[in-house]
Amino acid sequence: MTDTREVLWTPTKDRTEQSRMSDFTAWVERRIGRSFADYNALWNWSVTDLDGFWLAIWEYFDIRSDVAPAHVITERKMPGAVWFPGTHVNFAEQMLRHGATKPDATALIVQSETFGRSQMTWAELASQVASVAANLRAQGVTKGDRVVAILPNTEVSIIACLATVSIGAIWSLCAPDMGHVAILDRFQQIEPKVLIAQDGYVHAGVTHDKRAVLAEIRQGLPTVETTILVPVVGEVPGDALPWADQIATPAELSIERVDFDHPIWVVYSSGTTGNPKPIVHGHGGILLEGAKQSLHQDIGPDDRFCWLTSSGWVMWNAQFVALGQGACVLAYDGAPNHPDMLSVWRTVAEERITYLGVGAAYVTVCAKSGIRPCDALDLSALVSVGTTGSPLTSDGYAWIYNAIGEDIWLAPISGGTDFCGAFVGGNPMLPVRAGEMQCRLLGNAVRSYDPFGKELFGEVGELVCTEPLPSMPLFFWGDEDGSRLHDSYFDTYPGVWRHGDWIEITPEGGSVIYGRSDATINRKGLRMGSSEIYQAVEGLDEILDSLVVDLEFLGRESFMPLFVVLAADVELTEALEDKINGAIRASVSARFVPNEIVRIAEVPRTLSGKKLEVPVKKLLLGGDPAKVVNRDSMVNPDSFDTFIDYARSRNLS
Numbered sequence: 001m002t003d004t005r006e007v008l009w010t011p012t013k014d015r016t017e018q019s020r021m022s023d024f025t026a027w028v029e030r031r032i033g034r035s036f037a038d039y040n041a042l043w044n045w046s047v048t049d050l051d052g053f054w055l056a057i058w059e060y061f062d063i064r065s066d067v068a069p070a071h072v073i074t075e076r077k078m079p080g081a082v083w084f085p086g087t088h089v090n091f092a093e094q095m096l097r098h099g100a101t102k103p104d105a106t107a108l109i110v111q112s113e114t115f116g117r118s119q120m121t122w123a124e125l126a127s128q129v130a131s132v133a134a135n136l137r138a139q140g141v142t143k144g145d146r147v148v149a150i151l152p153n154t155e156v157s158i159i160a161c162l163a164t165v166s167i168g169a170i171w172s173l174c175a176p177d178m179g180h181v182a183i184l185d186r187f188q189q190i191e192p193k194v195l196i197a198q199d200g201y202v203h204a205g206v207t208h209d210k211r212a213v214l215a216e217i218r219q220g221l222p223t224v225e226t227t228i229l230v231p232v233v234g235e236v237p238g239d240a241l242p243w244a245d246q247i248a249t250p251a252e253l254s255i256e257r258v259d260f261d262h263p264i265w266v267v268y269s270s271g272t273t274g275n276p277k278p279i280v281h282g283h284g285g286i287l288l289e290g291a292k293q294s295l296h297q298d299i300g301p302d303d304r305f306c307w308l309t310s311s312g313w314v315m316w317n318a319q320f321v322a323l324g325q326g327a328c329v330l331a332y333d334g335a336p337n338h339p340d341m342l343s344v345w346r347t348v349a350e351e352r353i354t355y356l357g358v359g360a361a362y363v364t365v366c367a368k369s370g371i372r373p374c375d376a377l378d379l380s381a382l383v384s385v386g387t388t389g390s391p392l393t394s395d396g397y398a399w400i401y402n403a404i405g406e407d408i409w410l411a412p413i414s415g416g417t418d419f420c421g422a423f424v425g426g427n428p429m430l431p432v433r434a435g436e437m438q439c440r441l442l443g444n445a446v447r448s449y450d451p452f453g454k455e456l457f458g459e460v461g462e463l464v465c466t467e468p469l470p471s472m473p474l475f476f477w478g479d480e481d482g483s484r485l486h487d488s489y490f491d492t493y494p495g496v497w498r499h500g501d502w503i504e505i506t507p508e509g510g511s512v513i514y515g516r517s518d519a520t521i522n523r524k525g526l527r528m529g530s531s532e533i534y535q536a537v538e539g540l541d542e543i544l545d546s547l548v549v550d551l552e553f554l555g556r557e558s559f560m561p562l563f564v565v566l567a568a569d570v571e572l573t574e575a576l577e578d579k580i581n582g583a584i585r586a587s588v589s590a591r592f593v594p595n596e597i598v599r600i601a602e603v604p605r606t607l608s609g610k611k612l613e614v615p616v617k618k619l620l621l622g623g624d625p626a627k628v629v630n631r632d633s634m635v636n637p638d639s640f641d642t643f644i645d646y647a648r649s650r651n652l653s
Contacts, residue, residue, distance in 0.1 A: 006394075008401050009409060009432040019428040021295050028056050039427055039439060040509045047445035047467055050076065054083070054288060054443065054470060061291040063284075064097070065089050066257055073468070078495055079485060081468035084284055088257035091264050091283045091320075092129065092166035096253065098301070098326040099126040106328045110154050111347050113334030114202040114232060120155060125162075126253050128155075132163035134251035135241075139226045141194055143168030143256065146266070148192040150174050150183060150210075150217070152201055152333045153311045156230055156243060158319070160196050161265070165283070168256045171265040172278075175312030176201055178607060180213045182632035184220045186268050189278050190477050191223040196243070200233035204335035209233045260284030261474055267314060267417050276633065277488065278477035281420055285470035289421040290321045296441055297411065298384060298428040299355060301326030307357035307386070308332055308344060313608045314417040315357065315388065322355070341366060345373035352381040359389035360396060360412070361609055364538065367399040374405050386426070387412040389609060391513045393535035394435035412437050414513045416499065418489070419471045423463065423499065424511045436510045444469060448505050453493050456505070460528065462517050463503040464496050472497070502529040519613035521550040522558065523591040530613060536587035537562065537580055542570045545603045548594065549617040561620075561646075562594035565602055572599045598646065604629075604639040616643050620650075 016022055025042055029035050032052065036042040046053040051072040058069060065087040074082040098107070103123035110118045120128070141147060147164040149172070151157040157173060164171040172190060174183045176198055187195075195218065200209045211234055218227060227240040236242045261282040268276035299305060305322035306329070309315035323329050330351055336344045348356055366373075373379060385400055385408050392412045400410050411426025414437060423446045424437040432438065440446040448461035476484050492498045502514035514529025521528045530548050537546045545565040552558040564580070566572060581593045604612040615629035625644050631637035 005436075006434045007431050008397055008434055009407075011409070011428055011430070015409070016429045019298050020300055021298065021427055021429055024060055024295050027060055031056060031059075039430060043440055043442060043509070046442040050443070050467060057288050057292050057443070058084070061288075063089060063287060063291070064093060076468065078465075078468045078472070078497055079482065079490065081472075082261065083470045084260040087260045087284065089260055089284050089287060090166060090168075090255045090257045091287055092162045093255045093257070094287055095162055095320060095323050096122075096126045096129060096255075098122050102301075102326070107323070108155055108158065109328065109330040109351060111330060111332050111334065111351075112152070112154050113205075113338070114152070114200075115154065115333075118155065125155075125159070128159050128247040129162045129166060130251045130253035131249045132159055132246045133166045133254065135246045135249055136163060136169065136194065137167060139194060141167065141169050143258065144263075145169045145194070146172060146190045146192040147194040147196065148172045148174070148187045148190070148221075149196040150176050150178075150214070151196060151198050151230070151311055152176055153309060153316055153331045154333050155331065156196075156198070157311055157316070158323075158329075158331065159247065165264050166253075166255050168258045168262060170263045170280075172267070173265075173311055173316065175310045175607070176210055177203070177208070177310075178312060179632055180216045180220070182607065183217055185275050185630070185632060186278065187217075187221055189275065190266050192221060193223060194226045194228065195221060195224045196228040196230075198230040198232060202232075202334075204338040207233065258283055263474060265317070266477055267317065267420065269417065275630070277484065279418060280474045280477055281471060282474050285472070285474075286317075286320075286420055287324075289419070289469065289471035290318075290324055292442055293318070293321045293421060293425075294325045296413075296422070296425045296427060296439075297321065297355065297386060298409075298426075299325050299327055303327040303354045304330065304352055304381070305355045305357075306330040306332055306348065306351070306353050308336060308359070308362060309357075310608070313389075314420060317420055318357075327355075336362060337365070341369045341371045342373060342376060345371075345377055345379070348382055349373075349377040349379055354381055355384040355386070356382060357386035357388070359609060360387045360392040361390060363387060363392060363396040363399060366403070367396065368541075368544070372403040374403055379405060382408065384409045384411060384428075386410075388414060388422070390611075391515060391529075391531040392435075393531065393539075395535060395539055397432075397434045414501065414511075418473065418499070419469055421469070421471050423465065424503070424513070430508075430510075433506075433508075433510065436506060436512050438510050440505075440509065440511065446503070446505075446511070448503050449493060449496075449498075453496070458504065458507065460502050460504045460514055462492070463499045463501040463513075464493060465499065466496050516613060519549065519617060521548065521560065521592060522552060523550065523560065523589075528588070528592065530611075532588050533562070533584060533592055536583045537564065539587075540579065540583055542567050542576055543580070547600075547603045547611050547613060547616065549613055549620060551617065551620050559596075560592075560594050561596045561598055563598045563600045563603070563643075565600060572597065600639070600642050602636055602639045604637075604643070605635050606633055607635050609635070612640075615640075619643055620647050 099122035413425035415422035445467035
């Protein structure tokens with residue numbers, strides 16, 4: 001096991017000097033006539049002088065508008081800050097601008113289990129976006145109308161998104177492996193005018209026919225006037241339009257610039273309890289946050305970028321961070337373990353990917369499988385790896401450096417769908433320490449707070465953001481009085497965004513994320529997120545997965561059960577329980593040895609792969625099984641029955 005504070009990577013002088021962060025820092029110093037002693041000084045300036053910093057991002061990245069900004073932020077408050085009033089921008093224009101300077105360069109590569117490999121140039125991408133936009137206009141779509149899609153991570157979803165937002169319409173996307181109830185729970189709230197869908201797909205070698213599901217969805221969306229279909233398993237029915245026709249119509253690319261805060265898309269919270277929150281973002285805020293993110297990911301026009309993501313995860317949207325900088329984006333559509341665990345890594349090697357992003361859970365699975373991609377493949381082009389979705393353990397860091405390459409810059413990020421960005425993440429000019437994220441991102445006034453709003457250093461507290469960000473939600477769709485938005489982020493610390501994660505700010509200005517703060521473990525006065533327990537338990541070969549909750553009952557000591565998924569042919573014996581408890585004692589603390597260890601078949605997870613700690617906790621504290629979780633938001637809804645049975649057997653329900 002790697003020590004949490006161990007330095008695993010230090011940038012060379014060349015890597016530092018050639019990074020985009022270095023170039024931006026020097027540009028800012030020349031622009032404002034001052035120098036910064038180190039990154040923390042730059043960060044302090046960025047969260048203090050909001051006008052100066054965000055105007056610098058606007059100018060450095062040449063955000064295009066019909067008028068220059070007269071003001072950056074009208075009122076420095078949350079919620080309710082108004083950014084760059086009077087300016088008019090368009091997200092699609094920024095994405096497609098590279099076609100003018102390198103029309104024949106490759107913009108997009110798709111590696112799809114359903115369709116095989118394909119690629120397109122910047123000129124071809126712009127041409128197809130123009131065609132689809134023209135057809136949407138012909139179908140009566142105008143500014144503010146909603147276009148929704150049920151598509152995988154291929155060129156179709158990217159083209160359809162850019163076409164939609166290019167005319168000022170509002171985009172929303174769900175993955176085709178979601179159930180019809182989960183999709184309707186999302187799309188019905190925003191009353192779409194157009195539906196774009198794929199009638200099936202191939203995953204792990206199995207063809208999935210989604211025609212019956214699509215029929216139910218279409219029936220449940222009475223506001224849809226036009227359906228556009230990508231056929232895989234059948235013919236296009238007479239009441240739908242073929243996708244192939246939409247991209248074949250010759251048209252000039254016509255971009256409509258819209259207000260800075262005009263809605264670009266609707267994304268959704270995980271929806272673990274009740275209907276998912278429909279989060280509305282604006283063109284300008286997403287542009288600025290994505291541009292800034294490219295500094296922290298060190299992405300430029302020569303990169304070849306791939307983030308292993310479902311179209312139902314916000315990291316699908318994050319692919320535009322790279323596309324917006326003129327990088328070539330590889331969209332991966334398929335099972336990452338098919339035909340074997342080297343599948344993704346083969347693609348990385350063959351396509352000469354320079355930046356790979358994955359979920360932290362994927363790294364854990366790779367490590368447990370025993371593969372060493374660096375021994376089997378030429379990964380010499382790969383220089384950067386990002387992770388997110390859950391905290392990456394120090395063992396995950398160790399696997400990257402042992403099995404991928406010791407010269408890799410590993411830069412995990414942590415943020416959220418809520419503002420379509422990261423709060424903490426990487427900086428190619430700083431060392432990488434095991435288990436830590438390198439820095440708080442520029443412009444993001446991230447702090448660690450105790451329950452009374454006192455700032456903490458070197459201690460675990462609530463992750464808060466004390467200054468507004470351009471990409472924070474404009475509103476929740478249908479939340480007329482703003483109460484749902486307020487209660488989601490601002491009900492604990494007035495005027496301060498509470499994100500719902502535990503964070504520790506390190507002496508160097510880095511950070512460690514410990515998991516969700518509302519799934520906190522509190523044992524005899526010592527509070528902790530669940531990630532360190534998972535690292536200790538899941539580091540054992542016998543354990544494939546685990547879930548832990550702390551049940552604090554009023555008037556009596558807390559009770560903490562640990563649920564484990566065992567490897568094949570492994571039994572939960574007294575010896576294994578002793579081994580699990582010993583691992584927790586050694587790696588965490590004797591305080592966090594569970595009261596009980598329970599074998600389960602699988603850990604309940606959201607559609608984006610997160611463990612359902614909070615709903616399980618609510619259930620075991622006596623919550624109504626029908627109300628504590630929305631099963632349509634789960635990838636494995638039947639797994640929740642195990643916990644209902646457990647609650648009954650323990651008289652907890």
